[in-house]
Amino acid sequence: MANKLINQMGLPKSIANIFTARNVITAKDALSHTEFELMELLDVGKEEVTSAMAHVSEVVCPPCQTALLLLEQRVRNECMAGHLPTRLKGLDEALCGGIPFGVLTELVGPAGIGKTQFCLKLSLLASMPANCGGLDGRVIYIDVESKFRSKRLIEIGINSFPEIFLKKGMAQEMAGRILILRPTSLSEFAESLHQIKVSLLQQQVKLLIIDSMAALVLGERDCGASRQQALGWHVSFIKSLAEFSRIPVVLTNQVRSQIGDESRMYSFQAAQSRSIIKDNPATYDSHLVAALGINWAHAVTIRLVLEARSGQRFIKLAKSPISPALAFPFKITSSGMVLLDDDGVEMKGPEISTINCQGLSLSSLAVSSAEYFLTKNT
């Protein structure tokens, strides 16, 4: 839209020629100047500039829809009005049906808590046929840290949906729909994204998983501002991919320890810190926060925090415009993640976003299946 050419917009010939003569070729060039600047640059009067820019703006402007139209389209065209059911009853109810299409859903938690297990299950669910509750489509799994284990995928499938997976050839077909990419750098990743965009509609891709986003970004050599900018560009691109193709996009994120003990405050709070800020009871073992910073936290739409408190694991809806602040206890079994309580615990305040790692040890990941080995390389 922004790269539309000025001389193809139906402006009167005279003014269109002036734009071209002054090297204002695309709409973006024109809109990147204030009206006064354009007057000076093009040497025309205010009225002409205003009417030309009004015309250009109308052409470049995104189309108008109503909220009702959006709802009707989704109910009509999409599974569960635009949600991928996770088969975890409590979570699906809280998320109005499942992982929503068209937005970014983030899984963040300490290493070994179950993020990759959840992603494996989601890939299966997306590849399953529609009559079994799946999306009947392909999955693109971006596996940065080489954690994908096909054996584990099949095991989850056999244990969760035995009636489907034990049928001849089904396991092969389902696994055949999941494409795994292993980019080693951010630029390689950007390239694959471009290719993914091209093949999204042709290939019937129904789910994109990036495991993990943090490893991809934090492995780069540049630091600081340029890394933030690169991350910003990638996030916008992935978001636009998700929206234009209306697929769910799931990304995993790591945690890091919080620097210093102070929580961030605004300037008006710092002035009255004694009276306003109450000290939270300090949890001195592993005070963790999500990696990738606050811009990233703004950019994702749904944030699911996986944590462990006193040895019990929880999956929490830390950021979700459509759900109440609930935490569900879970465990990892041979059929993947299983919720222990579908009602969930309602959490008040910013506690829903905190990440704890108490009592989590690798030995607690023992599952009933003897074939399952978890190799963590952290």
Add this chain to the structure above:
Amino acid sequence: MEVGMLPISASKRGKLLAAGYTTLDAIARASPTHLARDIDVSDSEASEILSLATKASSALERERPNGTHTAVVGGGQTAWDMLNEEKFSSCITTSCVDLDNILGGGIKCKEVTEIGGVPGIGKTQIGIQLAVNVQIPQEYGGLGGKAIYIDTEGSFMVERVLQIAEACIEDMAEYSHQFHKDFQACDVKVHPNNILENIFYFRVCSYTEQIALINYLDKFIMENKDVKIIIVDSVTFHFRQDFDDMALRTRLLSEMALKLMKLAKKFCLAIVMLNQVTTKYVEGSFQLTLALGNWSHSCTNRIILFWNGNERHAFIDKSPSLKSASAPYSVTTRGIRNSTSSSKRIKMM
């Protein structure tokens, strides 16, 4: 240089100055043919310049005050007139009584309000609540208007709008049941789909589209006169990435803010801009601040949403007329509502 005030092209201005026309009076006294000959333009262009000059110079003339409220300088308004206008300016409720109280009744029309906060505090929730509340019919104390929702980040979730719309209708039915028991026809005839229909949604994917949309809104609102609120969620998102020229960014943002302000005044609607936060290193520590904070001088009011213990609070950070205060609110399945804690007193700062 008075001639510099005329909205004409630079070359014409140059020609006027070269020919000796330095004041608007001088231009106004000349005839079109003389002007055309002196500065070497066509007759029609000369008469155009003449009409612009006479308009501009009459606006500069000082009239003798003769007891009526005529403005001394064209285009102005006396404070008394403004006071009378302000009395009748409308507010849009936020559905939280405490929040409405510190806002002086609600989000005011004809004003630009910026609301910022950390992720997950409820900015989009407030935006959606306002988009629904602006539609409350006048019989229930609302404006009966429509809303424009400009989504720059893709955070508009239709499922949530439906939840909030249904809750709003239930509240209205409850209200009419309580207060209008005599009237038979007190059933709220509004269906959630009607509410969704009246929210105009634009998804903006770049700053170019954002600027183009703001330019186009003038025409759009002319055709949809009952729009009473524009919500931009969030306003600085696209300006925070791939911008090399910071000075250009500031100019574009200022122009955008001024255009929005003009829209607010021209069509008597409320503008709500939601903003993200970022950290800033100030006085030896990191502090939270609203993103691109330097640009927003043209916002009338600024509200910051923050966590206070386990409660969400809103703080009036900047306002020409509202007292600096904070109030608690909560986000429930029905939308923004009063906080449920027992101490609901508004804290004055």
